Amino acid sequence: MTRRxxxxxxxxxxxLLLGGAFVFQALGYSPCKLCLWQRWPHGAAIVIAGLILFTGSRFLPWLGAIAAATTGAIGVYHAGVEVKWWEGPTTCTSGPVGGMSADDLLNQIMAAPLIRCDEIAWSLLGVSMAGWNAILSFALAAIWIAAATRRA
Structure with a gap:
């Protein structure tokens, strides 16, 4: 297969992965903070792919690999949060509330959607969306590496 x-x-x-995330969102699966974090590297990879197609750069595929590996790593972290291997960001999962007045807490609750990073909203074959993103993103990273090492 050619580099292109x-x-x-x-x-x-x-x-496709980013589009799938938006389809799930349209179907009512609101994204949590970590879900949103996983989207940005895919956006970067799409831009990088476009730049490569226009410039033919030999360096940019390595940036594509880094973007794909980054979203894969975030997906692993998110999947670990979902299965309670480790705690997620305190703004993403329930935790103690300190230093807030009752009014401030109520205002924060009323203003924020109740989407938790430590709950699995959907899974296929026992793997959550975050887990699938990790698996598929690492496969994409391998494709990017193949592109980076392939001669023109």
Whole structure:
């Protein structure tokens, strides 16, 4: 497979994963903080793929690999939070409330959506969306690496 085709495949993979996230959101699965964090590297990978297709850069596929590996790592972290292997960000999971008045707490609760990072909203074959993002993103990182090491 040519470098161009590998870049197209990796870019399309990020488009599909990001598009899938938006489809789930449209179906009522609101994203949590960690879900949103996982989207940004896919957006970067899509931009990088576009830049490579226009410039033919040999360096940029490495940035694509870093973007895909980053979202994969965030996905692993998020999946670990979901299965309670470790605690997620305190603004993302329930925890003690300190230093807030009752009015401040009520205002914060009323203003924020109640989407928790430590609950699995959907899974397939026992793997959550975060887990699937991690698996597929690491596969995309491998494709990016193949593109980076392939001769033009």
């Amino acid at each position: 085709n590998l870049v197209l495949l990796a870019g399309l993979g990020s488009i």
